Amino acid sequence: MxxxxxxxxxxxxxxxxxxxxxxxxxxxxxxxxxxxxxxxxxxxxxxxxxxxxxxxxxxxxxxxxxxxxxxxxxxxxxxxxxxxxxxxxxxxxxxxxxxxxxxxxxxxxxxxxxxxxxxxxxxxxxxxxxxxxxxxxxxxxxxxxxxxxxxxxxxxAPNPEKNPTPADALTEAAPDTPTAQPETEPDDADEWIQDSPDEGVLWALIRHTASLTKQGTAAHLQAVLDEARKRGEMTDWTVADLVEELDSYGVPVAPQKKLTIGGRAINRQAVLLESLPEADPAPAPAIVQPAATSAA
Missing domain, CATH: 1.20.5 (Single alpha-helices involved in coiled-coils or other helix-helix interfaces)
Structure with missing residues (x-):
């Protein structure tokens, strides 16, 4: 004691x-x-x-x-x-x-x-x-x-003689510490890049989704994903993934935006068309039709 x-x-x-x-x-x-x-x-x-x-x-x-x-x-x-x-x-x-x-x-x-x-x-x-x-x-x-x-x-109270400072600990452990290897990107980074749609396709999907609303000035993120899945794009994406993708292009997301769809006003996360970068208008990808099964 x-x-x-x-x-x-x-x-x-x-x-x-x-x-x-x-x-x-x-x-x-x-x-x-x-x-x-x-x-x-x-x-x-x-x-x-x-x-x-x-x-x-x-x-x-x-x-x-x-x-x-x-x-x-x-x-x-x-x-x-x-x-x-x-x-x-x-x-x-x-x-x-x-x-x-x-x-x-x-x-x-x-x-x-x-x-x-x-x-x-x-x-x-x-x-x-x-x-x-x-x-x-x-x-x-x-x-x-x-x-x-x-x-x-x-x-x-810590005892400085029995508990060395972090700098002293690093100095003592330096001779036995192996040379740090350059970090490599995680494997899932390649999967993310491969799964990301082209920039033009993304803007076309957003504009197409906005055209389905009464206002036509914005698109709900969940609605964009629904339209993308109909076309075989972003099939396993979540709203958080789409927010991260838009952030990588510097496009902000509105936390709440009321839009009228099918006669009903819905208030959700949305991206405004005025926030999209200027680009040549492109058509949205065609809806993927299910493959017909051949009769036996």
């Missing part, structure tokens, strides 16, 4: 260690004490992100199901009624969410007021009694607290 708190290799470091150890060990001790709190916050953030992903997936699935139902409905009156019902449900859901948030804020304020009132009552009623009992022990308690913290900081 003595060697853990006070290094005994040299006299001067030993004499200075009560101060240097306190200064270097306090940050380590604070990080160790705060580690459970940081872990809980990280877990809470991960759980919140998971819930948001699940909610977004459910919303996308509901939109797809609604779009299929709307497309299959041929009666204009029923289509208008379906759209009105969806708008009314969205407004009602928004109102419920606002009312719930308002109720949560009111409950939080009420709970805070109750806590403050109880604390003030306890301070007024029990404060003088607690002070009269604890006053003789305040100095002793503060001394014990400072002494305990000082000992804990010394126990957690």
């Amino acid at each position: 003595t060697e853990k708190i006070f290094p005994t290799e040299k006299l001067i470091p030993t004499l200075l260690y009560p101060v240097t150890g306190l200064a270097s060990g306090t940050p380590v001790l604070v990080r160790k004490l705060m580690a459970p709190h940081h872990k809980q916050r990280a877990e809470a953030a991960a759980l919140k992100a998971k819930r948001e992903r699940i909610a977004a997936t459910a919303a996308d699935a509901a939109e797809v199901a609604f779009a299929k139902k709307l497309i299959t409905e041929t009666d204009p009156v029923k289509r208008a009624a379906i759209l009105q019902a969806q708008e009314a449900s969205q407004v009602a859901a928004r109102e419920v969410a606002l009312e719930r948030a308002k109720a949560d804020r009111k409950a939080a304020r009420s709970k805070l007021g109750d806590t403050v009132g109880a604390a003030a009552l306890m301070l007024i009623v029990g404060g003088p009694l607690v002070w009269s009992l604890a006053r003789p022990w305040i100095g002793t308690g503060i001394g014990l607290l400072i002494g305990g913290w000082w000992i804990a900081a010394l126990m957690h």
Whole structure:
């Protein structure tokens, strides 16, 4: 225990260690004490992100199901009624969410007021009694607290003689370290390049997808992928892959863009036509027809 708190290799470091150890060990001790709190916050953030992903997936699935139902409905009156019902449900859901948030804020304020009132009552009623009992022990308690913290900081302080700095460690390990070999690109880089469509094909697909909307000024990324798969392009791509591909050309992506498709307004990630680089217009690739099976 003595060697853990006070290094005994040299006299001067030993004499200075009560101060240097306190200064270097306090940050380590604070990080160790705060580690459970940081872990809980990280877990809470991960759980919140998971819930948001699940909610977004459910919303996308509901939109797809609604779009299929709307497309299959041929009666204009029923289509208008379906759209009105969806708008009314969205407004009602928004109102419920606002009312719930308002109720949560009111409950939080009420709970805070109750806590403050109880604390003030306890301070007024029990404060003088607690002070009269604890006053003789305040100095002793503060001394014990400072002494305990000082000992804990010394126990957690790094010893520079036993723990060399990273530069010293690299210097000592340099003779046995083999010469670094140039890094090679990962194998999947070639697959990515081979799977990427030509630049002209990509712009043509985006412009064709935008022409299917009422506005004709932008294209949803998911719709671009759907049109590309019909033509045998980007068959295994995700929206994140398409965002990365557009970013490689310096084309920004709008986080949300409302476009009207088939009489229904949809709000999703999109690429604006005005953001595309200037290029000669090219037709979109033809839709791939399934191969006909020969009769037996």
